[in-house]
Amino acid sequence: MKATVCFSLNGEKQVVEVDPSRTLLDVIRTDLSLTGTKKGCGDGDCGGCTVLIDGVPYNSCLVLIAKVEGKEVTTIEGLEKNGQMHPIQEAFVNHGAIQCGFCTPGMIMSAKYILDKNPKPTENEIRQGISGNLCRCTGYQKIVEAIGTLAGKEV
């Protein structure tokens, strides 16, 4: 069985013809070659595959591809503009909020939502906001600090 699914990916229209039992994560990594979004557990536990759908974070490993029909999907690749890192990416680099880097794309997508929703999040709100993203290097403190430095800034 094949299904045709139309959606916007990082601002570009995509029309894919795929088996509808596949997940959004699988399609963006395998068919559309955007491998920034990571597959960690595949069970919705680790948050490595976090993407924004219509601006809201989801585990793309749990989203069947047909569910994004007509939606706007944003992945880590959609954040940089004209070869310039997004301010959240810069903050992560500048504050050493990256160790092995595997959780980083998902963390940054959760950070984007936190700051979009509330430009001045408290430390507690940041910790709650990234509670669905695991960092097995346990570098949480620097991640929280990096997001905190963006409070009140244009992101």
Added chain:
Amino acid sequence: MKFAYYKAESVQEAMAMLGEFGDKGKIVAGGTDLLVGIQHGKYAAPEALVDISFIDELSQLNAQNGDGLSIGATVTHGAVCKAPNIFEKFPALVEACSQLGSPQVRNLATVGGNICNAAPSAETAPALVVLKAMARIAGPSGERQIELNEFFLGPSRTDIKQGEMLVNLQLSEPAQGSGNAYFRLSPRNALDIAIVNVAAYVKLNKDYAFEDVCICMGAVAPTPLRASIAEKAMFGETFSEKLIREAGQLAKTHSVPITDVRASAEYRKEMVAVLTERALTKAYERAKLNM
């Protein structure tokens, strides 16, 4: 993971599809439990999934003015947490929804799915039971309603028969002088299920005596379990620390937990007493503010 996938546009269409596929078809809404279960072989892979998450009617969350709360079958936990005015009257429900999974999971997982999965530890089940939710179920021969307290039959087993589907959950307006609360115990704050969870609803009369008490315990029996002995013991009494401690002990005695990877049965029993005390105390405090 391989199955045919169909989007239902209406409840009628979903029912027709369910009728056509019989036991080879399965409903999916958020899919957070179903897809993982299929991948890990917990559920036999269905031949067809019927996606009901595109049906407008089922995604409605309505806090009718003074007339309770209607939760469509595909309303997500995130939607309940974000909706204004729900916490004020149904804090137990919001406390439960806000502790399920993670922000990402809450945006996808539905309250209806949490109920239909019927995990003994289901986050929203105790809260919805004490809020006296009615489940509206559509079937080939029309609709029926059932109290949520009667809905759970065992782990992963509910009153929903083949060919039927949950349409919505209806909560009536909490009475004046009532309060409700939900507590859960888990080793992590996010991304883990409860070792024990308890919700309580109390209603006080004008003399501040308990006129209605409902306590529901999760993860200490095959289904969410009403602590009916504790409820009866509190009826007509006024609040005291001693009474609340007794209620906790009665809940503990009533519970029949198992030992598993998350906790021993003994620990669950101790903790269900503690959470019952906390839930009752919080519900009582809220009831006093609502006299």
